[in-house]
Amino acid sequence: MKNKILIMTMLVALGACSNHKKTESLYDQLGGEPVINQITSNLLDRILNNEKIAFLFKETVREDLHERIVSQLCQETGGPCVYEGLDMVEAHSGQEIKYSEFDVFVEDLILAMEDANVPFTLQNQFLAIFAPMREDITYQ
Numbered sequence: 001m002k003n004k005i006l007i008m009t010m011l012v013a014l015g016a017c018s019n020h021k022k023t024e025s026l027y028d029q030l031g032g033e034p035v036i037n038q039i040t041s042n043l044l045d046r047i048l049n050n051e052k053i054a055f056l057f058k059e060t061v062r063e064d065l066h067e068r069i070v071s072q073l074c075q076e077t078g079g080p081c082v083y084e085g086l087d088m089v090e091a092h093s094g095q096e097i098k099y100s101e102f103d104v105f106v107e108d109l110i111l112a113m114e115d116a117n118v119p120f121t122l123q124n125q126f127l128a129i130f131a132p133m134r135e136d137i138t139y140q
């Protein structure tokens, strides 16, 4: 009887563990705020110096954009943040961003994640969240 109870307890504990793993947010899997912060910093280093798209950011105050991107990435990956910036259409309106420029940005985002040592599977999950925003961001 005691053994049965012990086995039952272990199964319940194991179940709880595996459930926990399944529901862990992408934000937590990435490593939370420090990693989101690092990805954003790497991304800004690249896009602000990438001659193919840097001209779009000539009026940009880096610290302000950093803060907004961190907040948005945190919210969208399931972290404990509320993004209060402009929505994606408003944020990019008047810029006429082309598909080719969007692709350059995404390439820089991938390199930014590589530089932050984000594992390939998590990179893909990350891109799956942001790629669908393309239509809101381009040609506005």
Ligand code: HEM
Pocket: 053, 056, 057, 059, 060, 061, 065, 068, 069, 072, 084, 085, 086, 087, 091, 092, 095, 097, 101, 102, 103, 105, 106, 130, 131, 133, 134, 137
């Ligand atoms: C999924 C991809 C993208 C995300 C998640 C994103 C996110 C953001 C966010 C959160 C802001 C700040 C909004 C605010 O001011 O409240 C912003 C602004 C901006 N984004 Fe994006 N963006 C993306 C793609 C792009 C691309 C492809 C370009 C250009 C190639 C771009 C250029 C800009 C510019 C120029 C601003 C204005 C910066 C400023 O206020 O000075 N974004 N974006």
